Amino acid sequence: MERSGGGDPRETLRLLWRQGKPRSGRGRPPKITLSTIIAAAISVADGKGVDAMTMDKVAAALDVGTMTLYTHVPGKAELIDLMVDAAWQSLELSDAGSWRAQVTHYAHQTLALHARHPWLRSISTVRPPLGPGLFTRQNHLLAALSETALPPSEATAAVDAIVTFVDAAAATEAEHAQASAVSGEPEDDWWSARQLFWEEIFDPARYPAIARSWAEGGFDRTASEARVNAFDIGLRALLDGINVMAAMAADETHQRESRVSER
Amino acid sequence: MERSGGGDPRETLRLLWRQGKPRSGRGRPPKITLSTIIAAAISVADGKGVDAMTMDKVAAALDVGTMTLYTHVPGKAELIDLMVDAAWQSLELSDAGSWRAQVTHYAHQTLALHARHPWLRSISTVRPPLGPGLFTRQNHLLAALSETALPPSEATAAVDAIVTFVDAAAATEAEHAQASAVSGEPEDDWWSARQLFWEEIFDPARYPAIARSWAEGGFDRTASEARVNAFDIGLRALLDGINVMAAMAADETHQRESRVSER
DNA sequence: CTCGTTTCCGTAGATCGTACGGTATCCTTT
DNA sequence: AAAGGATACCGTACGATCTACGGAAACGAG
Known part of the structure; x- marks a missing residue:
């Protein structure tokens, strides 16, 4: 890598x-x-x-x-x-709407970014290039979350969590397209070539939950639809959770201020 | 890659x-x-x-x-x-406790797995090896979520979202350790060597949210602490969101059954 | 002891990053 | 107009790396 x-x-x-x-x-x-x-x-x-x-x-x-x-x-x-x-400089950000709308917009732009540049996933950015692209992203997300009542260190953590999830999900989605393009083998063909796995090797008794989910239609969606669904569900859940954190933080701030004004 | x-x-x-x-x-x-x-x-x-x-x-x-x-x-x-x-075969799973406890346990074991094998992140598994390790993981998570009232296709999506987030966060954490080990340069040293960036290049006026967060202590934690925090926050938020979905699904099932019994 | 079977492995070709040093092309100065 | 300095271009070569090929080596069976 x-x-x-x-x-x-x-x-x-x-x-x-x-x-x-x-x-x-x-x-x-x-x-x-x-x-x-x-x-x-x-x-x-x-x-x-x-x-x-x-x-x-x-x-x-x-x-x-x-x-x-x-x-x-x-x-x-x-x-x-x-x-x-x-x-990352090519990411189109938007200041419009609530912080939730901004983050959601960011998520979809990131999806598009990875679609344009599937190789992004292949590059570890644990020690990121300290350039305008990544700083603009960080600045934008921090600015959006400053609308919430989160204290600075929690806002930073929330941004990290968002970036981690959105980037991973977007990269995964893009990789599928990339894999098909590079190998010249569409995803369906790849699975077809492994049909024999289900016929000869897979043991339902050993993996009962998978077998049951299969029987009940858990895998009826196409692989692509399933991923979109996972992306949407995951993002919504994450933002809900951040919302809860923000509400709690706001409460505490409020209580503190009340105590001060009671003197 | x-x-x-x-x-x-x-x-x-x-x-x-x-x-x-x-x-x-x-x-x-x-x-x-x-x-x-x-x-x-x-x-x-x-x-x-x-x-x-x-x-x-x-x-x-x-x-x-x-x-x-x-x-x-x-x-x-x-x-x-x-x-x-x-x-993945070396992952230690546990059937004990609620589905939430099981998933949380899975998350921490995955963290440990990536710590043991940091190279995992470098390998794209969009077309995964169809072996016992990955099937066991999938089976375990599906079994855990079957405790919720989620319909099969949503349970599959939830598992995907969990895997995406946990894997990405765990991989990121592991990569930091790996980067230090391979390059022989600890994270602190790496940042120190880029001290000149903040002194000579960074423009607070261009990135006001970052500058403000910095001033207010948003970056006071060590990088490692901040990541742990992001991991915990993200996971909790995700599971909260899935919980909400499950409650809604249970409601709908319940209402449907009520309607049937009213006849 | 011989033969078939299975495994071990040396050689060589192709691809890739890049160190080195020479060459080409421009502007400025005389 | 010629010389000199500065800058950019690039051919050659070396060391990694993966792996196709084919021969050598080590075993059991007869």
Whole structure:
């Protein structure tokens, strides 16, 4: 797996925020820029996955020698950081409506983002690229939750929980499409090829709950419908829970204020 | 990224369920078995991540030539499938208590599982290995939720939502530990090396919600504490939401039965 | 002892990231 | 107009890595 946040911090940050010194004018003019490299890399990865995103292919897409890329980017790890942040920059956020509406909007935009860039899931962002894309996301969600009465540390936790769930669910959904596209084998075909599993190997006695759910129609939906359902249910449940937390926090604040005013 | 579910279905299923023909007795006796290969591969990946889990290293750990592995396993993709399912087989489930208690127990065991095997996150299971490990998990969660009044298709969706959230949160937590171990750079050091970001690049005016949360102590917890908090909050919220769904479903069933008995 | 069976494994080709150093093309200075 | 410095381009080569191929080795049966 690719992991972001590996290279020299100063250099990577300079690239993320496009703080390179402006060209002096002297010297051979560049055929490509940082932005065109990132765009080409994203384009390659969109089509065939991160695995297929090799420096060779990116260079070829730009009609440039492979090593030319290294004039603009320290290495592949840094390029991936830049791709991730660029992808998040394309997220369309909305300030309209309640915090719930904003978060729901965010969730659906994230779904679309992962659909556009299925490779996002493949990149661990435990040490995230500290770029505009991810900061904008964090800022937006924190701003939305500041409408609730949650104390700062709980608001941060709530944002983390939202990001974790939404990102995971969106990534899963996108992966299915990606798997079909890359392997050239639609999901239905993949399951059909494993028909023999149910016929020859699966033992209902060993997995009674699965067998019963099957018999009662628990798997009647298409796989895709089932995932959409899980996404909606999970998001709604999560926001309900945050709502409860916020109400409790508001109560406590209120009680404290009452006590103060009673003196 | 590695993606599971790629190889020949029949062969992979045979390996997952250990349905190979028993040895005839004739021929050169094997130095290694399928199980020892899987164990060695897991051991290598545990220490250094999937990237470092090369066929060379696995073979070396078994004191065997690299190509010997291919006598027992069709290729690396299939070996990864086997590793994933073996890992999930090690999950310790519990039938004790309410469905909520069971799911919470599952969540904490999953946390431990990812802590043991941080590489799990790196493997996409959109086309999962159809082995005992994953079936046992699915069966257990479905059985737990059958205690609620949820209709089958909603129970399936609820299980999916739980798996999505728990897996993502547990994986994130594990990744932090893994990142520190592999890079040899503790999380604190990583952030320290990026101190200059806050000093030279971060613009509070552009990200007011982050700046305000910072000022009000929203980031006072250590990163690790904050994640634990997000995990607990998210799980509680999710289960609350499922509880509400179940109550509504029970109501509807009850009303339907009342109508019937009124005739 | 020989033969069939099963397993072990060395070699080699293909693909990928990137270090190194040379080359090409521009502007500025003289 | 020529020289020099700056900047960008890129061909070659090396070390990993996966795995196809085919031969060698070790066993039981006859």
